Amino acid sequence: MIGKTSAAAANLVAQWDKKAVFKEYLAIVKGNVREDSFLIDAPLARDPHSEIKLKMNVAELGADGEPLYLPKSEILPSRTQIHVSERLGNYTVVRAQPHTGRQHQIRVHLWHLGHPIAGDKLYGTDASFFLRTMKEILHVEVERGIMLTRHALHAHKLGFRHPVSGEPMEFFSPFPEELADFLRKVGKVD
Numbered sequence: 001m002i003g004k005t006s007a008a009a010a011n012l013v014a015q016w017d018k019k020a021v022f023k024e025y026l027a028i029v030k031g032n033v034r035e036d037s038f039l040i041d042a043p044l045a046r047d048p049h050s051e052i053k054l055k056m057n058v059a060e061l062g063a064d065g066e067p068l069y070l071p072k073s074e075i076l077p078s079r080t081q082i083h084v085s086e087r088l089g090n091y092t093v094v095r096a097q098p099h100t101g102r103q104h105q106i107r108v109h110l111w112h113l114g115h116p117i118a119g120d121k122l123y124g125t126d127a128s129f130f131l132r133t134m135k136e137i138l139h140v141e142v143e144r145g146i147m148l149t150r151h152a153l154h155a156h157k158l159g160f161r162h163p164v165s166g167e168p169m170e171f172f173s174p175f176p177e178e179l180a181d182f183l184r185k186v187g188k189v190d
Helices: 006-017 104-112 128-131 177-188
Strands: 022-030 036-043 045-047 056-058 079-088 091-098 140-143 146-148 153-161 169-172
Touching: 006 153, 022 104, 022 177, 036 104, 045 153, 079 104, 079 177, 091 104, 091 177
Parallel strands: none
Antiparallel strands: 022 091, 022 153, 036 079, 045 056, 079 091, 140 146, 153 169
């Protein structure tokens, strides 16, 4: 979203800062997510054990609630609401609504629960595969013979107030054909 004027842009930035913007993503994750709806409340930080500097992870805390490997100042509170939309074979389609806006938040939270996003080269494979993608274009074989060129996370819905009138506005983006095609294919694979 972009403001056409300085005043509109400032208003939109203020809505982001006040967490008044609604964001919803659709994701296809590996495995069968058991609960229909739940909140993931898990702080994030850079992964101190990874050779990939941009990789995040759920922060490891001790029994006293203090971080084990990083300074407390590097721990970022993170919350994501998850709703199951459909279970299809070995995959689940979920709606993810981040309450905080951390780098890779949805990807990390779902990966941490054991349900990485299909096709995710950073949080769904090992480090060597991700590092190879820096040098060559690699597709992820998600199921036997079924490839994805991207991870299956899609910004689906955005809601905010018009910066001048204050009227509620919602925008939707349809599921990309590549991901819809993937769902059709895995629906036939067991």
